[in-house]
Every structure is written in structure tokens, then in C-alpha cells.
Amino acid sequence: MLQFLSSALGWPPILAETIEIIESPEASTLILVSVLLGLVVVYLASKLGGELCVRVNLPPVLGELLGGVLVGTSVLRLLVFPSSGAGAEDVVLLNFLQQISGAPDNWMPTIFATQSEVISVLSEIGVIILLFEIGLESNLDELLKVGTKAAIVAVVGVAAPFAAGTLGLIYLFHIATIPAVFAGAALTATSIGITAKVLSELGRLNSPEGQIIIGAAIIDDILGIIVLAVVSSLAKTGEIRPSNIVILIVSSTAFLVGAIFIGRWLNPFFVNLVSSMQTRGEVLVVALVAAILAGLIAQFVRLEAILGAFAVGLILAETEKGEELKEQVKPLADVLVPIFFVVVGAKTDLSVLNPADPVNRAGLIIAGFLLVVAVLGKVITGFRLVGSSTPLNRLAIGVGMIPRGEVGLVFAGVGASSGILSESLNAGVIVMVIMTTFLAPPLLRLAFRGEPTTAVEPGS
Amino acid sequence: MLQFLSSALGWPPILAETIEIIESPEASTLILVSVLLGLVVVYLASKLGGELCVRVNLPPVLGELLGGVLVGTSVLRLLVFPSSGAGAEDVVLLNFLQQISGAPDNWMPTIFATQSEVISVLSEIGVIILLFEIGLESNLDELLKVGTKAAIVAVVGVAAPFAAGTLGLIYLFHIATIPAVFAGAALTATSIGITAKVLSELGRLNSPEGQIIIGAAIIDDILGIIVLAVVSSLAKTGEIRPSNIVILIVSSTAFLVGAIFIGRWLNPFFVNLVSSMQTRGEVLVVALVAAILAGLIAQFVRLEAILGAFAVGLILAETEKGEELKEQVKPLADVLVPIFFVVVGAKTDLSVLNPADPVNRAGLIIAGFLLVVAVLGKVITGFRLVGSSTPLNRLAIGVGMIPRGEVGLVFAGVGASSGILSESLNAGVIVMVIMTTFLAPPLLRLAFRGEPTTAVEPGS
Numbered sequence: 078m079l080q081f082l083s084s085a086l087g088w089p090p091i092l093a094e095t096i097e098i099i100e101s102p103e104a105s106t107l108i109l110v111s112v113l114l115g116l117v118v119v120y121l122a123s124k125l126g127g128e129l130c131v132r133v134n135l136p137p138v139l140g141e142l143l144g145g146v147l148v149g150t151s152v153l154r155l156l157v158f159p160s161s162g163a164g165a166e167d168v169v170l171l172n173f174l175q176q177i178s179g180a181p182d183n184w185m186p187t188i189f190a191t192q193s194e195v196i197s198v199l200s201e202i203g204v205i206i207l208l209f210e211i212g213l214e215s216n217l218d219e220l221l222k223v224g225t226k227a228a229i230v231a232v233v234g235v236a237a238p239f240a241a242g243t244l245g246l247i248y249l250f251h252i253a254t255i256p257a258v259f260a261g262a263a264l265t266a267t268s269i270g271i272t273a274k275v276l277s278e279l280g281r282l283n284s285p286e287g288q289i290i291i292g293a294a295i296i297d298d299i300l301g302i303i304v305l306a307v308v309s310s311l312a313k314t315g316e317i318r319p320s321n322i323v324i325l326i327v328s329s330t331a332f333l334v335g336a337i338f339i340g341r342w343l344n345p346f347f348v349n350l351v352s353s354m355q356t357r358g359e360v361l362v363v364a365l366v367a368a369i370l371a372g373l374i375a376q377f378v379r380l381e382a383i384l385g386a387f388a389v390g391l392i393l394a395e396t397e398k399g400e401e402l403k404e405q406v407k408p409l410a411d412v413l414v415p416i417f418f419v420v421v422g423a424k425t426d427l428s429v430l431n432p433a434d435p436v437n438r439a440g441l442i443i444a445g446f447l448l449v450v451a452v453l454g455k456v457i458t459g460f461r462l463v464g465s466s467t468p469l470n471r472l473a474i475g476v477g478m479i480p481r482g483e484v485g486l487v488f489a490g491v492g493a494s495s496g497i498l499s500e501s502l503n504a505g506v507i508v509m510v511i512m513t514t515f516l517a518p519p520l521l522r523l524a525f526r527g528e529p530t531t532a533v534e535p536g537s
Numbered sequence: 538m539l540q541f542l543s544s545a546l547g548w549p550p551i552l553a554e555t556i557e558i559i560e561s562p563e564a565s566t567l568i569l570v571s572v573l574l575g576l577v578v579v580y581l582a583s584k585l586g587g588e589l590c591v592r593v594n595l596p597p598v599l600g601e602l603l604g605g606v607l608v609g610t611s612v613l614r615l616l617v618f619p620s621s622g623a624g625a626e627d628v629v630l631l632n633f634l635q636q637i638s639g640a641p642d643n644w645m646p647t648i649f650a651t652q653s654e655v656i657s658v659l660s661e662i663g664v665i666i667l668l669f670e671i672g673l674e675s676n677l678d679e680l681l682k683v684g685t686k687a688a689i690v691a692v693v694g695v696a697a698p699f700a701a702g703t704l705g706l707i708y709l710f711h712i713a714t715i716p717a718v719f720a721g722a723a724l725t726a727t728s729i730g731i732t733a734k735v736l737s738e739l740g741r742l743n744s745p746e747g748q749i750i751i752g753a754a755i756i757d758d759i760l761g762i763i764v765l766a767v768v769s770s771l772a773k774t775g776e777i778r779p780s781n782i783v784i785l786i787v788s789s790t791a792f793l794v795g796a797i798f799i800g801r802w803l804n805p806f807f808v809n810l811v812s813s814m815q816t817r818g819e820v821l822v823v824a825l826v827a828a829i830l831a832g833l834i835a836q837f838v839r840l841e842a843i844l845g846a847f848a849v850g851l852i853l854a855e856t857e858k859g860e861e862l863k864e865q866v867k868p869l870a871d872v873l874v875p876i877f878f879v880v881v882g883a884k885t886d887l888s889v890l891n892p893a894d895p896v897n898r899a900g901l902i903i904a905g906f907l908l909v910v911a912v913l914g915k916v917i918t919g920f921r922l923v924g925s926s927t928p929l930n931r932l933a934i935g936v937g938m939i940p941r942g943e944v945g946l947v948f949a950g951v952g953a954s955s956g957i958l959s960e961s962l963n964a965g966v967i968v969m970v971i972m973t974t975f976l977a978p979p980l981l982r983l984a985f986r987g988e989p990t991t992a993v994e995p996g997s
Binding site: 105106108109110112113114116117120121123124127128131132137140177191194195197198201202354355356357358359361362363365366369370372373376377382405406407408409410411412415 | 565574576577583584591651662815821823830865866872875
């Protein structure tokens with residue numbers, strides 16, 4: 078209310094205090110120190126979790142997620158974000174920092190918000206680098222070859238859980254149509270980051286299954302964004318505006334097709350440019366600029382930045398600089414990608430799993446239903462494929478599509494903030510997202526068990 | 538005034554608006570996009586400037602600084618920081634972003650402040666990585682061997698410009714003692730980042746001259762921090778508290794000696810640890826955590842974080858993982874270090890060089906005097922060295938100590954904000970810092986001209 082009043086009265090000095098705190102040299106130093114402390118926590122969590130998981134034959138990325146849960150909101154609270162509802166006083170490291178620095182109390186909310194935002198931006202840059210690297214490691218021709226299969230997997234994997242989830246919520250749980258449609262929509266989009274990372278760790282990225290999963294996950298991501306636009310406008314206005322949806326479909330198709338054609342046409346220019354440059358890091362920096370620009374264009378047409386970075390990686394892999402680029406992007410990915418997975422884990426609030434709270438009990442029952450639909454709705458996708466010339470691991474394809482990750486959380490976040498989802502339905506969606514995200518890595522390893530790998534693990 | 542009132546009344550909701558803006562998903566996306574746009578500008582500026590400078594036989598780092606000036610506060614205003622007094626409405630890219638996103642006006646100051654802070658933190662991480670890499674490329678035994686020479690160069694290089702500057706300002710310019718002492722103190726500390734980068738680019742880092750310069754610059758940095766503590770307390774209270782100075786001297790000596798002894802003792806532990814790890818990027822990530830922790834300890838004893846990172850690089854270079862680490866840190870440095878130099882350039886306000894403003898005219902005359910003292914006071918340091926077994930390029934050693942860079946700007950900032958320095962004296966100090974920073978790279982190349990290099994340029 079005060080916030081509304083102050084913005085209605087248009088008081089610029091109200092913003093000034095926080096901004097002056099951000100800008101003062103002492104606070105800047107504290108922000109830097111708090112970010113560095115945050116990064117130490119991130120790396121300890123990622124390596125501790127990753128190494129433990131490797132030793133019990135689980136994918137390291139699961140360890141990074143679990144390490145994030147350990148240091149995050151749910152357990153140790155070393156790495157906490159304001160979106161969890163926490164204040165600066167809840168963060169152990171910031172209290173410590175305030176005590177040794179003697180910073181005034183009224184600085185701490187600003188330092189907390191800024192530190193969280195810096196680490197969030199670093200984690201976003203991390204997932205952009207991850208998709209750029211996955212693009213570099215993928216093969217465009219292979220991906221186009223499996224294009225039809227990937228499209229079938231994607232469409233089935235969106236339609237099946239959406240229909241089963243929505244109808245189940247309406248008829249089994251007697252939930253009203255709009256919230257049921259919204260929760261059903263949250264079941265659609267696969268989190269490409271987690272699946273791609275696990276495939277890469279298993280050495281399966283360039284297997285036919287791996288390429289189908291990646292291709293389907295990309296199409297899925299686009300379908301998910303369209304579904305989100307549809308259900309959001311349905312929830313807001315009670316009706317669907319077809320023009321918006323047509324624009325989204327046209328722009329995303331144009332983006333992907335355009336990226337491939339324009340990218341291939343620009344490839345000789347890229348090689349000539351970096352070959353003529355004489356300063357350090359010319360290949361990596363120019364490629365990154367291209368990836369960032371493509372990410373910005375993707376964001377501009379309302380897709381995700383990671384799709385642009387993936388497309389640039391895919392295209393640059395075809396140039397004679399591709400191998401050099403793969404080598405150089407590795408250390409960058411080693412440093413930035415763990416930030417993304419640890420932050421995803423740290424932001425996960427496991428308190429929704431606590432059955433002592435009655436809202437959670439209702440939520441857990443709904444979650445059980447949503448989880449079954451989420452898993453089965455994707456697992457069947459592989460078995461929809463017919464007429465493959467090579468024998469495919471159909472189970473692995475379906476399992477690879479299971480994790481909902483951050484995309485599912487976006488649905489939950491939009492649903493909760495707009496009041497469409499009831500508390501228990503929201504808790505159910507969050508539990509479903511948590512379970513699919515954490516179950517997929519070990520399940521995918523199981524699905525591939527016993528088969529020889531087709532590629533070496535990158536960086537091993 | 539309003540700001541003072543609001544904090545005196547202790548209204549937490551006043552901070553809440555800005556913090557809620559930072560936390561909203563739409564604003565978070567805008568912050569990410571603005572950071573990505575900022576990074577594109579940084580890389581274009583660094584590569585454009587760097588490549589042009591290489592072609593006219595100047596060090597690339599000068600090009601990065603000049604590229605930063607071009608895109609920064611002084612010229613194109615694509616990359617502007619609130620510390621320059623600019624508001625969000627002065628930043629071309631943010632105006633563009635607001636137009637295409639339709640973000641409300643009251644969001645823009647927060648987005649501007651947060652974007653600037655994220656890029657500033659990235660540039661600080663960049664200079665930490667730079668000093669870590671410089672440490673890896675340096676040789677601890679060589680550095681200890683030239684220790685006495687480095688100490689002589691450092692002490693002479695602090696004492697001579699401090700004495701000549703202070704006395705000159707008092708007797709030639711009739712400036713009061715305390716501001717004269719303050720401006721004299723701003724002449725003392727060498728910017729290790731710029732010099733080390735130029736030495737590395739010239740392939741001179743491991744020459745005897747290079748190691749003396751690096752050693753002297755480190756001691757210089759510590760002396761500079763002590764001088765700053767002394768003159769700040771002198772300016773604030775009119776007297777000097779010897780206990781503080783003793784604590785600073787003891788803690789900084791203990792830090793450097795302790796880092797070397799404890800570091801060497803921990804080296805086998807580091808090698809064992811990373812050898813037993815099985816996840817990606819284990820060497821680089823563990824080394825970075827060590828560098829960050831040492832940087833935090835350095836910050837805690839009131840030194841700079843870069844000294845800790847340098848010490849860790851120096852020590853880890855001695856392990857069997859040193860070569861692997863050097864290879865892996867290169868791409869990371871290629872991506873992060875340019876942010877630092879471009880930001881230094883972008884923050885440089887060339888308007889103090891405009892003689893149309895009367896304050897600047899007085900400042901330019903003082904600047905001329907300070908510049909002569911700043912250059913000569915450091916150039917003589919090499920010639921203070923006697924009895925070297927090998928012939929040394931004494932001119933190059935002195936020239937290597939010339940750039941004042943960010944350390945000098947800290948003096949100017951503290952002096953101006955505490956009201957000690959008059960406007961013209963402040964302008965004079967800033968011009969001196971700009972000139973020494975931009976003159977040093979080409980002068981150092983000149984001083985080394987005609988001699989064969991002793992090492993290959995890293996990354997070439």
C-alpha cells in the first residue's frame with residue numbers, strides 16, 4: 078500500500094536512498110564481498126554435491142541441484158533469494174558480513190537485493206553459456222535429420238500431459254476450469270538445461286536419442302512459451318486472443334529458421350573476422366558476442382535467450398573454428414554453469430513437502446497425481462515414434478523429456494502471483510516440478526544403462 | 538534532505554519499492570537484458586580499441602581503455618555509471634530498452650543502478666582474475682630474488698612523488714597543508730593491473746625488470762593503502778592515529794608472508810584434492826575458490842582482494858597443476874578482464890580536460906605540475922638501483938611504475954567527497970591519473986624497444 082502510494086505520488090527521492098546506498102563506495106565493496114562469498118558457497122555446494130553423486134553413480138548435475146538445496150532456502154540458508162520471502166536478516170552470511178563491517182541496518186536490504194540480483198544474473202549467464210556449449214557439441218545436420226521425430230515427441234509430450242492433467246484436475250479433483258487449465262499447462266514444457274547437461278555427462282548428446290531429446294526439448298520450450306501466453310491471457314481476460322498466438326508462432330518459427338539460414342550465411346564472415354584479429358581471446362569473445370546478440374533477439378521475439386545462444390553454438394560448430402571454440406568455452410562453462418544449477422537448487426523451497434501443513438497435505442495429493450501425469454505423459458512420447466531405421470531407446474527419449482525445472486516454476490510463479498492457482502494447487506505444481514527435476518537425472522542414467530556410450534564425456 | 542529524513546524516521550517501506558522492482562520477474566528480465574547489452578558494448582569497445590592499437594604497435598590494453606572512453610561517460614554514453622552523476626534517462630541503451638519493453642518510468646533508476654552494479658562487480662571479478670593469471674605467470678622464486686630491488690623501487694617511488702608533490706603544491710601553488718598532503722598522497726600508488734597487463738602483452742612479465750616492477754607494484758599498493766589510511770585520518774580528525782597505521786603495516790606484512798608460507802604448505806593438499814575429484818573443471822574451480830577466499834582475507838585485513846588472488850596464483854603456479862591451470866584460466870581471463878579495462882575507460886570523465894571551464898584551467902595547470910612529478914618521481918626509481926649482477930633496463934622499471942589508474946582515482950574520490958580537495962585540485966588529480974594511465978602503456982613499449990623479448994606473449 079505504501080509502495081502504491083509513493084509511486085502514485087511520484088516521489089523520486091524514495092528511490093534515491095536505495096540507489097545511493099548501491100552507489101556508495103563502502104556499500105559497493107560490501108556488495109562485491111557478498112557476491113564473492115556467495116560464489117564460494119555456490120562452488121562448495123556444486124563440487125560437494127557433484128563429487129558425491131559421481132561416487133554413487135548419479136549424474137553430477139543432480140549433485141549440484143542437491144548441493145544448492147543444502148545451502149539454500151530450505152536447509153542452511155547460506156544462499157537465499159528475496160523471492161523466497163526472506164529478508165536480509167535471514168541470511169547467515171549477510172549477518173556475519175554486517176557484524177565484521179559495522180554496516181548500518183538500513184543498508185542490508187539493499188545489499189541483499191543487489192547481491193541476489195548479481196548472482197541471479199550470473200546464473201542466467203551460466204545457463205546461456207550452457208546452451209551455447211550444448212549447441213557447439215550438437216550437430217546441426219543430425220538435428221535436422223531427426224527433426225520430424227523430435228517434432229512428434231514434442232507435440233505428444235505437450236498435448237498428452239496437458240490434456241490428462243487438465244481433465245484429471247477437473248473430473249477427479251473438482252477444480253474449476255481456468256485453474257485446471259493453468260496447472261495442466263505447467264505440465265507441458267521440458268527444462269532443456271537439466272536434460273542436456275545429463276546427456277552431456279552421460280556421453281549421449283550425439284546419440285540419435287540425445288539429438289531427438291534436444292530437438293524435442295527446443296520445440297517444447299517454444300510450445301511451452303506459446304501455451305503460457307495462451308493460458309495467461311485466458312486467465313487475465315477470460316478469453317484467448319488468437320492474434321497474439323499467431324504472432325508468437327510466426328516469430329518463433331522465423332527465429333529458428335532464420336537463425337540457421339542467416340547463421341550459415343554469416344559463418345565465413347565470422348571465420349575471416351577472427352582470423353584477421355590479433356588480440357587475445359578473439360574467437361571466444363566474438364562468438365560470445367554473437368551468442369548474446371542472438372539471445373537478445375530471441376528475447377525480443379518473446380522466446381528465451383538460451384535458444385539464441387544454442388542456435389549460435391550449433392552454427393559456429395560447423396566452422397573451422399568450432400573445435401577451438403569448444404576447447405575455450407569449457408573453462409568458462411566450468412565456472413559459470415554450476416552457478417545456474419546451484420541457484421535452481423537454492424531457490425527450491427522444500428517446505429511445501431512438509432505434510433504437517435494442511436495446505437501441503439492437499440497439495441501433496443494433487444502433486445502425486447500431477448507427477449504421475451508429468452512422468453507418463455512424457456515417457457509415452459518415445460513410443461509414439463514408428464518406422465525408425467535404427468533401433469532407438471524409446472524409453473530414454475521419454476525419460477529425457479521429464480524434467481520441468483525452471484519453466485514449470487515460471488508457470489507456478491505466474492499462477493500464484495495472479496491468484497489463479499489456489500495455495501494447494503500451487504504447492505502441488507511446485508512439488509511436481511521439484512520431483513521431475515530431481516528424478517530425471519538418475520532415471521535417465523537408468524534408461525541408458527548397459528548401452529555403450531557413443532561419445533566421451535566432455536571435459537573428462 | 539528527504540533521504541536523511543526518511544532514514545532518520547526509520548521507514549523500511551521506503552526501501553521496499555526499489556527492492557520490489559529488483560525482484561519482480563519483468564524487471565529481472567530487463568536487468569538481465571540491460572547487462573547483456575552492456576556486455577556487448579564492452580566487448581565491441583575492447584576488441585575495436587585493442588585491434589586498432591595492435592595495428593599501430595601500441596599495447597592492446599590501451600585500446601581497451603580508449604574503447605571504454607569512447608563508449609563511456611565522455612563520448613557515446615552507451616555505458617554510463619551513476620557515479621558520473623548520470624541518471625537512467627542519460628543512457629542511450631536504457632532509453633531504447635524502455636521504449637521496446639514499455640517499462641514504467643519509475644523502474645528505470647533501479648534498473649540503471651542494478652545494471653551498473655552488476656557490470657561493476659563483473660569488472661571487479663575481472664581484475665581479480667587478471668591478478669590471479671598474472672600470479673600464475675609470475676615466478677615466486679624470481680620474485681623473492683628481486684625482493685630487495687623491488688622494495689627499493691617501491692619506497693623511492695612512494696616517497697619521491699609524495700614529497701615533491703606536497704612541497705610543490707604548498708610552495709609553488711600556495712595550497713594549504715592538508716589538501717596538499719592529500720594530493721601528494723594521490724601520487725604514490727601504482728596501478729598494478731595496467732602495468733602487469735602491458736608487461737604480459739610485451740612478453741616481459743618474467744624478465745628481471747618485469748618481476749621487479751610487479752614486486753614493487755605490490756609493495757606500492759600496500760604502501761598506498763597505508764598512505765590513504767594516514768591522510769584520511771589526518772583529514773578527518775586533523776591528527777594521525779599511530780595505532781591504526783601499525784595495525785595496517787603488521788596485518789599486510791603478515792598477510793603476504795603468511796600467504797606464501799601457508800600456501801606452499803597447502804600446495805600438496807590442493808594437488809591431492811583436485812587429483813581425486815571426478816567432475817568437470819575441478820582444477821580451475823578449486824583454484825578460483827582459493828583465490829576468492831584469499832581475496833576475501835586480504836579485504837578483511839583492509840588490503841585489496843586482488844593481492845590475495847595474485848598470491849594464490851603465484852603459489853599454485855609451483856604445483857604440477859600449474860600449467861593446466863594457466864591454460865584453463867586464459868579463456869576466463871579473455872572474457873572477464875576486458876570488462877575491467879573498458880569500465881575504467883568508460884568511467885573516465887574527460888570533461889575535466891575542457892579548458893573552457895575556469896575550474897579546469899586552474900586544474901590543468903596543477904595537473905601539469907602533478908603529471909611531471911608523477912612521471913619523474915617514478916622514473917627515477919629504477920636508477921636508484923645499484924650493484925645488479927645483470928644489466929637492467931632501469932628506465933623501463935621506472936616507466937612501469939607510472940600508471941596510477943584506479944588507485945589514484947580512489948584518492949580523488951575520497952578527497953572530493955570529504956571536501957578536502959578543492960574543485961580545481963580534484964580536477965588536477967583526475968587529469969594526472971588519466972594521463973599517467975594512458976601514457977604508461979606506449980611509454981613502456983618504447984622503453985623496451987629494440988630488446989629481444991624473454992617470453993612469448995600469453996595467448997598468442
